[in-house]
Amino acid sequence: MIEFRTVTKKFPDGTVAVDELSLVIPARQTTVLVGSSGSGKTTILRMINRMVEKTSGDIEIDGEDIYALNPVKLRRSIGYVMQNSGLLPHRKVIDNVTTVPVLNGVKKAQAREAALTLLDTVGLDRSLAERYPSQLSGGQQQRVGVARGLAADPNILLMDEPFGAVDPIVRSELQQELIRIQRDLGKTIVFVTHDIDEAFLLGDQVVLLEKGGRIAQQGTPAEILSRPTSDFVATFIGADRGRRALRVEVVNGRNVVVDEDGRPTGVLQS
Amino acid sequence: MDLFLDGFAWIFDPAHLSGPGGIWARIAEQLSYTFGAVAIAAVIAIPLGLWIGHTGRGRDIAVLSSGGLRALPSLGLLIIFALGIGIGFKAPLLTFVILAIPSLLSGAYAGVEAVDKRTVDAARAQGMTEWQVLTKVELPLGLPLLIGGIRSGVLQVVATATLAYFASGGALGVFINDGLKTRDYAELIGASIVVTALALVLEGIFALLQRLFVPRGVTAGQITEVRSRPVRPRAVVGSPIQEGK
Numbered sequence: 065m066i067e068f069r070t071v072t073k074k075f076p077d078g079t080v081a082v083d084e085l086s087l088v089i090p091a092r093q094t095t096v097l098v099g100s101s102g103s104g105k106t107t108i109l110r111m112i113n114r115m116v117e118k119t120s121g122d123i124e125i126d127g128e129d130i131y132a133l134n135p136v137k138l139r140r141s142i143g144y145v146m147q148n149s150g151l152l153p154h155r156k157v158i159d160n161v162t163t164v165p166v167l168n169g170v171k172k173a174q175a176r177e178a179a180l181t182l183l184d185t186v187g188l189d190r191s192l193a194e195r196y197p198s199q200l201s202g203g204q205q206q207r208v209g210v211a212r213g214l215a216a217d218p219n220i221l222l223m224d225e226p227f228g229a230v231d232p233i234v235r236s237e238l239q240q241e242l243i244r245i246q247r248d249l250g251k252t253i254v255f256v257t258h259d260i261d262e263a264f265l266l267g268d269q270v271v272l273l274e275k276g277g278r279i280a281q282q283g284t285p286a287e288i289l290s291r292p293t294s295d296f297v298a299t300f301i302g303a304d305r306g307r308r309a310l311r312v313e314v315v316n317g318r319n320v321v322v323d324e325d326g327r328p329t330g331v332l333q334s
Numbered sequence: 335m336d337l338f339l340d341g342f343a344w345i346f347d348p349a350h351l352s353g354p355g356g357i358w359a360r361i362a363e364q365l366s367y368t369f370g371a372v373a374i375a376a377v378i379a380i381p382l383g384l385w386i387g388h389t390g391r392g393r394d395i396a397v398l399s400s401g402g403l404r405a406l407p408s409l410g411l412l413i414i415f416a417l418g419i420g421i422g423f424k425a426p427l428l429t430f431v432i433l434a435i436p437s438l439l440s441g442a443y444a445g446v447e448a449v450d451k452r453t454v455d456a457a458r459a460q461g462m463t464e465w466q467v468l469t470k471v472e473l474p475l476g477l478p479l480l481i482g483g484i485r486s487g488v489l490q491v492v493a494t495a496t497l498a499y500f501a502s503g504g505a506l507g508v509f510i511n512d513g514l515k516t517r518d519y520a521e522l523i524g525a526s527i528v529v530t531a532l533a534l535v536l537e538g539i540f541a542l543l544q545r546l547f548v549p550r551g552v553t554a555g556q557i558t559e560v561r562s563r564p565v566r567p568r569a570v571v572g573s574p575i576q577e578g579k
Protein backbone atom coordinates (compact mmCIF):
# COMPACT_ATOMS: atom_id res chain seq x y z
CA MET A 65 0.00 0.00 0.00
CA ILE A 66 1.21 3.46 -0.87
CA GLU A 67 -0.15 6.37 1.09
CA PHE A 68 0.07 10.10 0.43
CA ARG A 69 -0.86 12.34 3.33
CA THR A 70 -1.37 16.03 2.51
CA VAL A 71 1.56 15.95 0.12
CA THR A 72 2.53 19.15 -1.66
CA LYS A 73 5.05 19.65 -4.39
CA LYS A 74 6.15 23.14 -5.22
CA PHE A 75 8.83 23.47 -7.87
CA PRO A 76 11.61 26.02 -7.46
CA ASP A 77 9.93 28.31 -10.01
CA GLY A 78 6.88 28.51 -7.77
CA THR A 79 4.61 26.11 -9.66
CA VAL A 80 2.51 24.11 -7.24
CA ALA A 81 2.18 20.89 -9.20
CA VAL A 82 0.57 18.92 -6.38
CA ASP A 83 -1.43 20.64 -3.68
CA GLU A 84 -2.08 18.79 -0.41
CA LEU A 85 -2.80 15.44 -1.98
CA SER A 86 -4.11 12.66 0.22
CA LEU A 87 -4.43 9.34 -1.53
CA VAL A 88 -4.31 5.67 -0.68
CA ILE A 89 -3.07 3.32 -3.36
CA PRO A 90 -4.04 -0.23 -2.39
CA ALA A 91 -1.60 -3.11 -2.75
CA ARG A 92 -1.79 -5.68 -5.53
CA GLN A 93 -4.21 -3.64 -7.59
CA THR A 94 -3.94 -1.30 -10.51
CA THR A 95 -4.57 2.33 -9.66
CA VAL A 96 -4.81 4.63 -12.65
CA LEU A 97 -4.12 8.34 -12.33
CA VAL A 98 -5.92 10.11 -15.13
CA GLY A 99 -6.26 13.79 -15.89
CA SER A 100 -5.44 16.35 -18.48
CA SER A 101 -1.97 17.58 -19.30
CA GLY A 102 -0.30 19.41 -16.45
CA SER A 103 -2.60 18.06 -13.75
CA GLY A 104 0.37 16.67 -11.82
CA LYS A 105 0.17 12.95 -12.64
CA THR A 106 3.84 12.53 -13.45
CA THR A 107 4.82 14.55 -10.42
CA ILE A 108 2.73 12.34 -8.15
CA LEU A 109 4.17 9.20 -9.70
CA ARG A 110 7.76 10.37 -9.43
CA MET A 111 7.35 11.35 -5.81
CA ILE A 112 6.85 7.64 -5.08
CA ASN A 113 10.39 6.75 -6.19
CA ARG A 114 11.75 10.09 -5.09
CA MET A 115 12.71 11.17 -8.58
CA VAL A 116 10.82 14.25 -7.46
CA GLU A 117 11.27 15.33 -3.86
CA LYS A 118 8.12 16.28 -2.01
CA THR A 119 7.90 19.75 -0.51
CA SER A 120 5.75 18.76 2.45
CA GLY A 121 3.49 15.99 3.72
CA ASP A 122 4.15 12.28 4.19
CA ILE A 123 4.57 9.47 1.71
CA GLU A 124 4.60 5.94 3.04
CA ILE A 125 4.98 2.53 1.50
CA ASP A 126 3.53 -0.24 3.66
CA GLY A 127 3.58 2.11 6.61
CA GLU A 128 7.21 3.07 6.15
CA ASP A 129 8.22 6.66 5.45
CA ILE A 130 10.04 6.60 2.11
CA TYR A 131 12.21 9.47 3.29
CA ALA A 132 13.71 7.14 5.87
CA LEU A 133 15.06 5.03 3.00
CA ASN A 134 18.05 5.52 0.77
CA PRO A 135 16.67 6.82 -2.56
CA VAL A 136 18.89 4.55 -4.65
CA LYS A 137 17.71 1.48 -2.73
CA LEU A 138 14.13 2.66 -2.92
CA ARG A 139 14.33 3.05 -6.70
CA ARG A 140 15.84 -0.39 -7.14
CA SER A 141 12.86 -1.86 -5.33
CA ILE A 142 10.32 -0.09 -7.56
CA GLY A 143 9.81 -0.79 -11.26
CA TYR A 144 9.51 2.28 -13.47
CA VAL A 145 8.26 2.28 -17.05
CA MET A 146 8.06 5.50 -19.01
CA GLN A 147 6.61 6.73 -22.25
CA ASN A 148 9.77 6.80 -24.33
CA SER A 149 10.92 3.46 -22.85
CA GLY A 150 14.08 5.15 -21.53
CA LEU A 151 16.24 2.23 -22.54
CA LEU A 152 20.00 2.66 -22.54
CA PRO A 153 20.87 2.96 -26.25
CA HIS A 154 24.37 1.50 -25.84
CA ARG A 155 23.21 -1.69 -24.15
CA LYS A 156 21.60 -4.69 -25.74
CA VAL A 157 18.02 -5.53 -24.89
CA ILE A 158 19.08 -8.28 -22.52
CA ASP A 159 21.52 -6.00 -20.70
CA ASN A 160 18.88 -3.35 -20.37
CA VAL A 161 16.56 -5.84 -18.72
CA THR A 162 19.23 -7.11 -16.33
CA THR A 163 20.34 -3.62 -15.30
CA VAL A 164 18.66 -3.51 -11.91
CA PRO A 165 19.22 -7.15 -10.84
CA VAL A 166 22.91 -6.76 -11.71
CA LEU A 167 23.07 -3.52 -9.71
CA ASN A 168 21.49 -5.48 -6.88
CA GLY A 169 24.33 -8.03 -7.07
CA VAL A 170 22.61 -10.89 -8.88
CA LYS A 171 25.08 -13.00 -10.90
CA LYS A 172 25.11 -12.03 -14.56
CA ALA A 173 24.35 -15.50 -15.94
CA GLN A 174 21.47 -15.93 -13.54
CA ALA A 175 20.08 -12.47 -14.31
CA ARG A 176 20.25 -13.19 -18.04
CA GLU A 177 18.38 -16.43 -17.61
CA ALA A 178 15.64 -14.64 -15.70
CA ALA A 179 15.60 -11.85 -18.27
CA LEU A 180 14.94 -14.29 -21.09
CA THR A 181 11.95 -15.64 -19.20
CA LEU A 182 10.75 -12.07 -18.75
CA LEU A 183 10.98 -11.47 -22.49
CA ASP A 184 8.54 -14.38 -22.85
CA THR A 185 6.31 -12.81 -20.23
CA VAL A 186 6.03 -9.53 -22.09
CA GLY A 187 5.55 -11.29 -25.41
CA LEU A 188 8.93 -10.62 -27.00
CA ASP A 189 10.82 -13.16 -29.02
CA ARG A 190 14.03 -14.26 -27.34
CA SER A 191 15.92 -13.66 -30.57
CA LEU A 192 15.60 -9.92 -29.92
CA ALA A 193 17.69 -10.20 -26.76
CA GLU A 194 20.95 -9.44 -28.52
CA ARG A 195 19.65 -6.41 -30.38
CA TYR A 196 20.14 -2.81 -29.45
CA PRO A 197 17.07 -0.71 -28.57
CA SER A 198 17.43 1.34 -31.74
CA GLN A 199 16.90 -1.84 -33.73
CA LEU A 200 13.43 -2.40 -32.27
CA SER A 201 10.05 -0.92 -33.11
CA GLY A 202 8.43 1.48 -30.67
CA GLY A 203 6.06 -1.21 -29.42
CA GLN A 204 8.89 -3.67 -28.90
CA GLN A 205 10.87 -1.04 -27.01
CA GLN A 206 7.90 -0.50 -24.70
CA ARG A 207 7.74 -4.23 -24.03
CA VAL A 208 11.42 -4.22 -23.14
CA GLY A 209 10.68 -1.27 -20.86
CA VAL A 210 8.00 -3.31 -19.09
CA ALA A 211 10.34 -6.30 -18.82
CA ARG A 212 13.00 -4.08 -17.30
CA GLY A 213 10.47 -2.68 -14.84
CA LEU A 214 9.63 -6.20 -13.73
CA ALA A 215 13.20 -7.53 -13.68
CA ALA A 216 13.97 -6.99 -10.02
CA ASP A 217 10.58 -8.51 -9.15
CA PRO A 218 9.43 -5.32 -7.44
CA ASN A 219 6.18 -5.15 -5.51
CA ILE A 220 5.44 -1.78 -7.02
CA LEU A 221 5.40 -0.88 -10.69
CA LEU A 222 5.11 2.75 -11.77
CA MET A 223 4.02 3.31 -15.34
CA ASP A 224 3.94 6.78 -16.87
CA GLU A 225 1.96 6.77 -20.11
CA PRO A 226 3.84 3.64 -21.15
CA PHE A 227 1.68 3.08 -24.20
CA GLY A 228 1.24 6.70 -25.20
CA ALA A 229 3.61 6.69 -28.16
CA VAL A 230 2.49 3.59 -30.04
CA ASP A 231 -0.28 3.17 -32.59
CA PRO A 232 -3.77 2.20 -31.41
CA ILE A 233 -3.49 -1.44 -32.44
CA VAL A 234 -0.18 -1.99 -30.69
CA ARG A 235 -1.48 -0.03 -27.71
CA SER A 236 -4.45 -2.31 -27.40
CA GLU A 237 -2.16 -5.36 -27.60
CA LEU A 238 0.08 -3.96 -24.89
CA GLN A 239 -2.92 -3.19 -22.70
CA GLN A 240 -4.19 -6.75 -22.97
CA GLU A 241 -0.68 -8.00 -22.25
CA LEU A 242 -0.53 -5.87 -19.13
CA ILE A 243 -3.92 -7.12 -17.94
CA ARG A 244 -2.69 -10.70 -18.35
CA ILE A 245 0.61 -10.00 -16.60
CA GLN A 246 -1.17 -8.30 -13.74
CA ARG A 247 -3.54 -11.27 -13.37
CA ASP A 248 -0.49 -13.53 -12.98
CA LEU A 249 1.76 -11.33 -10.90
CA GLY A 250 -0.55 -9.16 -8.82
CA LYS A 251 1.73 -6.13 -8.50
CA THR A 252 0.82 -2.79 -7.01
CA ILE A 253 0.62 -0.84 -10.24
CA VAL A 254 0.34 2.92 -10.45
CA PHE A 255 -0.49 3.79 -14.02
CA VAL A 256 -0.60 7.29 -15.46
CA THR A 257 -2.55 8.15 -18.58
CA HIS A 258 -4.67 10.91 -20.01
CA ASP A 259 -6.77 8.45 -21.93
CA ILE A 260 -9.94 7.79 -19.97
CA ASP A 261 -10.72 4.63 -21.94
CA GLU A 262 -7.34 3.22 -20.99
CA ALA A 263 -7.99 4.20 -17.38
CA PHE A 264 -11.31 2.37 -17.28
CA LEU A 265 -9.85 -0.64 -19.04
CA LEU A 266 -6.86 -1.13 -16.76
CA GLY A 267 -7.83 0.40 -13.44
CA ASP A 268 -9.22 -1.40 -10.44
CA GLN A 269 -9.27 2.06 -9.00
CA VAL A 270 -9.33 5.22 -11.08
CA VAL A 271 -8.25 8.58 -9.68
CA LEU A 272 -9.39 11.52 -11.77
CA LEU A 273 -7.17 14.53 -11.25
CA GLU A 274 -7.66 18.23 -11.80
CA LYS A 275 -4.96 20.86 -11.92
CA GLY A 276 -2.67 20.83 -8.90
CA GLY A 277 -3.17 17.11 -8.38
CA ARG A 278 -6.57 17.71 -6.82
CA ILE A 279 -8.75 14.62 -6.84
CA ALA A 280 -11.94 15.25 -8.79
CA GLN A 281 -13.25 11.77 -8.21
CA GLN A 282 -11.88 8.45 -7.11
CA GLY A 283 -13.43 5.00 -7.37
CA THR A 284 -13.93 1.95 -9.53
CA PRO A 285 -14.68 2.59 -13.20
CA ALA A 286 -18.27 1.50 -12.59
CA GLU A 287 -18.68 3.92 -9.69
CA ILE A 288 -17.33 6.83 -11.70
CA LEU A 289 -19.40 5.96 -14.76
CA SER A 290 -22.57 5.48 -12.82
CA ARG A 291 -22.27 8.60 -10.71
CA PRO A 292 -19.94 11.34 -11.88
CA THR A 293 -19.74 13.75 -8.98
CA SER A 294 -19.13 16.93 -10.96
CA ASP A 295 -19.48 18.46 -14.38
CA PHE A 296 -15.73 18.23 -14.76
CA VAL A 297 -15.85 14.47 -14.27
CA ALA A 298 -18.85 14.08 -16.52
CA THR A 299 -17.11 16.00 -19.25
CA PHE A 300 -13.86 14.14 -18.81
CA ILE A 301 -15.40 10.69 -19.03
CA GLY A 302 -17.46 11.79 -21.99
CA ALA A 303 -20.84 11.33 -20.32
CA ASP A 304 -22.02 14.71 -21.53
CA ARG A 305 -21.24 13.94 -25.13
CA GLY A 306 -23.34 10.83 -24.82
CA ARG A 307 -20.35 8.72 -25.69
CA ARG A 308 -21.10 6.54 -22.73
CA ALA A 309 -24.86 6.94 -22.87
CA LEU A 310 -25.75 3.60 -24.35
CA ARG A 311 -29.26 2.36 -24.69
CA VAL A 312 -30.93 -0.89 -25.57
CA GLU A 313 -33.04 -1.44 -28.66
CA VAL A 314 -34.82 -4.64 -29.44
CA VAL A 315 -33.89 -5.96 -32.86
CA ASN A 316 -35.00 -9.37 -34.09
CA GLY A 317 -36.05 -10.18 -30.56
CA ARG A 318 -32.61 -9.50 -29.07
CA ASN A 319 -31.34 -6.65 -26.93
CA VAL A 320 -28.92 -4.66 -29.05
CA VAL A 321 -26.87 -1.98 -27.29
CA VAL A 322 -26.61 1.20 -29.32
CA ASP A 323 -24.81 4.45 -28.67
CA GLU A 324 -26.22 7.95 -28.82
CA ASP A 325 -26.16 8.02 -32.61
CA GLY A 326 -27.96 4.71 -32.77
CA ARG A 327 -24.85 2.79 -33.85
CA PRO A 328 -24.93 -0.74 -32.48
CA THR A 329 -21.98 -1.63 -30.27
CA GLY A 330 -22.99 -5.10 -29.08
CA VAL A 331 -25.68 -7.47 -27.96
CA LEU A 332 -26.78 -7.94 -24.37
CA GLN A 333 -26.49 -11.53 -23.17
CA SER A 334 -29.13 -12.48 -20.73
CA MET B 335 59.12 22.02 -56.52
CA ASP B 336 62.86 21.80 -56.30
CA LEU B 337 62.67 23.04 -52.77
CA PHE B 338 60.37 20.17 -51.81
CA LEU B 339 62.70 17.66 -53.39
CA ASP B 340 65.54 19.23 -51.46
CA GLY B 341 63.43 18.98 -48.36
CA PHE B 342 62.79 15.28 -48.87
CA ALA B 343 66.43 14.73 -49.70
CA TRP B 344 67.32 16.41 -46.44
CA ILE B 345 64.92 14.18 -44.51
CA PHE B 346 66.17 10.95 -46.01
CA ASP B 347 69.82 11.74 -45.67
CA PRO B 348 70.97 9.04 -43.22
CA ALA B 349 73.23 11.56 -41.55
CA HIS B 350 70.17 13.61 -40.55
CA LEU B 351 67.91 10.78 -39.52
CA SER B 352 69.60 9.10 -36.61
CA GLY B 353 71.80 10.10 -33.73
CA PRO B 354 71.04 12.19 -30.63
CA GLY B 355 70.13 15.36 -32.53
CA GLY B 356 68.69 13.47 -35.54
CA ILE B 357 65.22 13.60 -36.98
CA TRP B 358 64.04 10.48 -35.17
CA ALA B 359 65.21 11.86 -31.87
CA ARG B 360 63.47 15.19 -32.50
CA ILE B 361 60.27 13.42 -33.55
CA ALA B 362 60.45 11.51 -30.29
CA GLU B 363 60.78 14.79 -28.41
CA GLN B 364 57.91 16.34 -30.34
CA LEU B 365 55.72 13.34 -29.52
CA SER B 366 56.82 13.32 -25.89
CA TYR B 367 55.69 16.91 -25.53
CA THR B 368 52.46 16.12 -27.28
CA PHE B 369 51.47 13.06 -25.30
CA GLY B 370 53.03 14.28 -22.07
CA ALA B 371 51.17 17.58 -22.18
CA VAL B 372 47.89 16.00 -23.27
CA ALA B 373 48.16 13.32 -20.57
CA ILE B 374 48.73 15.91 -17.86
CA ALA B 375 45.96 18.12 -19.24
CA ALA B 376 43.67 15.08 -19.36
CA VAL B 377 44.21 14.30 -15.69
CA ILE B 378 43.13 17.84 -14.85
CA ALA B 379 40.53 18.64 -17.49
CA ILE B 380 38.64 15.38 -18.05
CA PRO B 381 37.45 14.76 -14.49
CA LEU B 382 36.57 18.44 -14.24
CA GLY B 383 34.70 18.37 -17.55
CA LEU B 384 32.81 15.22 -16.60
CA TRP B 385 31.84 16.75 -13.30
CA ILE B 386 30.62 19.93 -14.99
CA GLY B 387 28.68 17.95 -17.57
CA HIS B 388 27.14 15.66 -14.96
CA THR B 389 26.10 18.29 -12.45
CA GLY B 390 25.56 21.16 -14.89
CA ARG B 391 27.39 23.30 -12.36
CA GLY B 392 30.25 25.62 -13.23
CA ARG B 393 29.50 25.44 -16.91
CA ASP B 394 29.70 29.18 -17.48
CA ILE B 395 32.96 29.42 -15.61
CA ALA B 396 34.36 26.59 -17.70
CA VAL B 397 33.30 28.21 -20.96
CA LEU B 398 34.72 31.54 -19.97
CA SER B 399 37.99 30.27 -18.58
CA SER B 400 38.67 27.89 -21.44
CA GLY B 401 37.92 30.73 -23.83
CA GLY B 402 40.41 32.83 -21.90
CA LEU B 403 43.03 30.07 -21.97
CA ARG B 404 42.56 29.68 -25.70
CA ALA B 405 43.25 33.37 -26.19
CA LEU B 406 46.66 33.18 -24.51
CA PRO B 407 49.47 33.27 -27.07
CA SER B 408 51.58 30.16 -26.59
CA LEU B 409 54.83 31.85 -27.47
CA GLY B 410 54.29 34.59 -24.91
CA LEU B 411 53.46 32.04 -22.25
CA LEU B 412 56.47 29.96 -23.12
CA ILE B 413 58.81 32.89 -22.77
CA ILE B 414 57.30 33.93 -19.47
CA PHE B 415 57.60 30.38 -18.12
CA ALA B 416 61.14 30.05 -19.43
CA LEU B 417 62.09 33.25 -17.64
CA GLY B 418 60.32 32.04 -14.52
CA ILE B 419 61.39 28.42 -14.24
CA GLY B 420 64.39 28.37 -16.55
CA ILE B 421 65.05 26.80 -19.90
CA GLY B 422 64.71 23.10 -20.64
CA PHE B 423 61.70 20.91 -21.15
CA LYS B 424 59.57 22.11 -18.21
CA ALA B 425 58.56 25.51 -19.53
CA PRO B 426 57.41 24.17 -22.93
CA LEU B 427 55.60 21.26 -21.29
CA LEU B 428 53.71 23.62 -18.99
CA THR B 429 52.81 25.83 -21.93
CA PHE B 430 51.48 22.90 -23.91
CA VAL B 431 49.46 21.61 -20.95
CA ILE B 432 47.71 24.97 -20.82
CA LEU B 433 47.25 24.85 -24.56
CA ALA B 434 45.58 21.45 -24.40
CA ILE B 435 43.26 22.04 -21.44
CA PRO B 436 40.43 23.97 -23.18
CA SER B 437 39.89 21.32 -25.88
CA LEU B 438 39.87 18.47 -23.40
CA LEU B 439 37.65 20.28 -20.94
CA SER B 440 35.03 21.20 -23.49
CA GLY B 441 35.19 17.76 -25.11
CA ALA B 442 34.47 16.12 -21.77
CA TYR B 443 31.59 18.29 -20.71
CA ALA B 444 30.07 18.58 -24.16
CA GLY B 445 30.13 14.78 -24.36
CA VAL B 446 28.23 14.37 -21.13
CA GLU B 447 25.86 17.21 -21.89
CA ALA B 448 24.93 15.83 -25.27
CA VAL B 449 23.55 12.63 -23.75
CA ASP B 450 19.75 12.54 -23.97
CA LYS B 451 18.43 13.81 -20.64
CA ARG B 452 15.65 11.26 -20.70
CA THR B 453 18.16 8.43 -20.90
CA VAL B 454 20.00 9.80 -17.89
CA ASP B 455 16.73 10.28 -16.04
CA ALA B 456 15.70 6.70 -16.77
CA ALA B 457 19.05 5.37 -15.57
CA ARG B 458 18.70 7.25 -12.32
CA ALA B 459 15.11 6.11 -11.90
CA GLN B 460 16.24 2.49 -12.23
CA GLY B 461 18.37 3.01 -9.15
CA MET B 462 21.79 3.89 -10.46
CA THR B 463 23.95 5.94 -8.14
CA GLU B 464 25.28 9.24 -9.47
CA TRP B 465 28.64 7.54 -10.03
CA GLN B 466 27.01 4.74 -11.99
CA VAL B 467 25.01 7.21 -14.06
CA LEU B 468 28.26 8.95 -14.95
CA THR B 469 30.41 5.89 -15.64
CA LYS B 470 27.86 3.53 -17.15
CA VAL B 471 25.71 5.96 -19.11
CA GLU B 472 27.10 9.44 -19.61
CA LEU B 473 30.72 8.46 -20.16
CA PRO B 474 30.16 5.71 -22.77
CA LEU B 475 27.57 7.76 -24.62
CA GLY B 476 29.69 10.91 -24.48
CA LEU B 477 32.91 9.14 -25.48
CA PRO B 478 32.95 10.21 -29.15
CA LEU B 479 32.91 13.89 -28.20
CA LEU B 480 35.38 13.35 -25.40
CA ILE B 481 37.80 11.67 -27.79
CA GLY B 482 37.17 14.53 -30.21
CA GLY B 483 38.41 16.88 -27.51
CA ILE B 484 41.54 14.81 -27.00
CA ARG B 485 42.03 14.75 -30.74
CA SER B 486 41.99 18.49 -31.13
CA GLY B 487 44.22 18.88 -28.06
CA VAL B 488 46.78 16.51 -29.54
CA LEU B 489 46.72 18.26 -32.89
CA GLN B 490 47.15 21.67 -31.35
CA VAL B 491 50.08 20.57 -29.25
CA VAL B 492 51.82 18.62 -31.97
CA ALA B 493 51.67 21.67 -34.20
CA THR B 494 52.75 24.06 -31.48
CA ALA B 495 55.51 21.91 -29.96
CA THR B 496 57.91 23.29 -32.57
CA LEU B 497 58.10 26.34 -30.32
CA ALA B 498 59.94 24.36 -27.64
CA TYR B 499 63.32 25.33 -29.04
CA PHE B 500 62.69 28.91 -27.83
CA ALA B 501 63.30 27.57 -24.35
CA SER B 502 66.05 25.23 -25.54
CA GLY B 503 63.54 22.44 -25.21
CA GLY B 504 64.48 20.53 -28.37
CA ALA B 505 61.87 18.95 -30.67
CA LEU B 506 61.46 19.59 -34.38
CA GLY B 507 61.55 23.36 -34.04
CA VAL B 508 65.31 23.09 -33.66
CA PHE B 509 65.65 22.26 -37.34
CA ILE B 510 63.39 25.09 -38.38
CA ASN B 511 65.32 27.56 -36.32
CA ASP B 512 68.57 26.15 -37.65
CA GLY B 513 67.41 26.29 -41.22
CA LEU B 514 66.28 29.88 -40.84
CA LYS B 515 69.52 30.97 -39.26
CA THR B 516 71.82 29.30 -41.76
CA ARG B 517 69.45 29.86 -44.69
CA ASP B 518 69.41 26.14 -45.22
CA TYR B 519 66.06 25.94 -46.97
CA ALA B 520 66.28 22.19 -47.48
CA GLU B 521 66.43 21.75 -43.72
CA LEU B 522 63.67 24.29 -43.16
CA ILE B 523 61.32 22.63 -45.59
CA GLY B 524 62.31 19.12 -44.60
CA ALA B 525 61.49 19.85 -40.97
CA SER B 526 58.17 21.45 -41.93
CA ILE B 527 57.26 18.38 -43.93
CA VAL B 528 58.02 16.15 -40.96
CA VAL B 529 55.84 18.25 -38.62
CA THR B 530 52.99 18.26 -41.11
CA ALA B 531 53.24 14.52 -41.69
CA LEU B 532 53.26 13.89 -37.97
CA ALA B 533 50.09 15.94 -37.52
CA LEU B 534 48.36 14.15 -40.41
CA VAL B 535 49.25 10.71 -39.05
CA LEU B 536 47.93 11.60 -35.59
CA GLU B 537 44.78 13.06 -37.12
CA GLY B 538 44.22 9.83 -39.01
CA ILE B 539 44.70 7.69 -35.92
CA PHE B 540 42.25 9.78 -33.92
CA ALA B 541 39.64 9.87 -36.66
CA LEU B 542 39.76 6.08 -36.55
CA LEU B 543 39.63 5.95 -32.76
CA GLN B 544 36.70 8.31 -32.64
CA ARG B 545 34.81 6.07 -35.01
CA LEU B 546 35.65 2.98 -33.00
CA PHE B 547 34.40 4.48 -29.78
CA VAL B 548 30.93 5.40 -30.93
CA PRO B 549 28.86 3.07 -28.75
CA ARG B 550 27.66 0.04 -30.68
CA GLY B 551 23.95 0.57 -30.10
CA VAL B 552 24.17 4.12 -31.37
CA THR B 553 25.77 3.15 -34.68
CA ALA B 554 23.48 0.16 -34.97
CA GLY B 555 20.53 2.52 -34.88
CA GLN B 556 22.00 4.85 -37.43
CA ILE B 557 22.66 2.10 -39.90
CA THR B 558 19.50 0.03 -39.67
CA GLU B 559 17.09 2.90 -39.16
CA VAL B 560 15.36 3.12 -42.49
CA ARG B 561 12.28 4.85 -41.20
CA SER B 562 12.99 8.53 -40.92
CA ARG B 563 12.79 9.47 -37.30
CA PRO B 564 13.89 12.85 -36.04
CA VAL B 565 17.39 12.95 -34.65
CA ARG B 566 17.22 12.34 -30.95
CA PRO B 567 16.63 15.57 -29.15
CA ARG B 568 19.64 16.92 -27.36
CA ALA B 569 19.98 18.56 -24.00
CA VAL B 570 16.52 20.04 -24.07
CA VAL B 571 15.90 23.43 -22.60
CA GLY B 572 13.09 23.32 -20.10
CA SER B 573 12.07 19.71 -20.54
CA PRO B 574 9.45 19.29 -17.86
CA ILE B 575 10.84 17.23 -15.02
CA GLN B 576 14.51 16.81 -14.37
CA GLU B 577 14.61 16.71 -10.67
CA GLY B 578 15.76 13.82 -8.57
CA LYS B 579 19.39 13.53 -7.70
Ligand SMILES: Nc1ncnc2c1ncn2[C@@H]1O[C@H](COP(=O)(O)OP(=O)(O)OP(=O)(O)O)[C@@H](O)[C@H]1O
Pocket residue numbers: 075076077079080081099100101102103104105106107108258574575576577
Ligand atom coordinates in the same frame (compact mmCIF):
# COMPACT_ATOMS: atom_id res chain seq x y z
N1 LIG C 1 10.79 20.54 -13.12
C1 LIG C 1 9.71 21.34 -13.11
N2 LIG C 1 9.85 22.65 -12.80
C2 LIG C 1 8.78 23.47 -12.77
N3 LIG C 1 7.51 23.08 -13.03
C3 LIG C 1 7.31 21.80 -13.33
C4 LIG C 1 8.39 20.87 -13.40
N4 LIG C 1 7.88 19.66 -13.73
C5 LIG C 1 6.54 19.85 -13.86
N5 LIG C 1 6.20 21.11 -13.63
C6 LIG C 1 4.84 21.69 -13.67
O1 LIG C 1 4.03 20.96 -12.76
C7 LIG C 1 2.74 20.74 -13.30
C8 LIG C 1 2.42 19.26 -13.34
O2 LIG C 1 3.30 18.63 -14.23
P1 LIG C 1 3.24 17.09 -14.52
O3 LIG C 1 4.36 16.76 -15.43
O4 LIG C 1 3.17 16.34 -13.24
O5 LIG C 1 1.86 16.94 -15.30
P2 LIG C 1 1.22 15.67 -15.98
O6 LIG C 1 -0.12 15.51 -15.39
O7 LIG C 1 2.13 14.51 -15.91
O8 LIG C 1 1.07 16.17 -17.49
P3 LIG C 1 1.21 15.35 -18.87
O9 LIG C 1 -0.07 14.61 -19.06
O10 LIG C 1 1.39 16.41 -19.88
O11 LIG C 1 2.39 14.45 -18.74
C9 LIG C 1 2.74 21.41 -14.67
O12 LIG C 1 2.18 22.67 -14.54
C10 LIG C 1 4.20 21.51 -15.01
O13 LIG C 1 4.45 22.60 -15.84
Ligand SMILES: [Mg+2]
Pocket residue numbers: 105106107224
Ligand atom coordinates in the same frame (compact mmCIF):
# COMPACT_ATOMS: atom_id res chain seq x y z
MG1 LIG D 1 3.24 13.39 -17.37
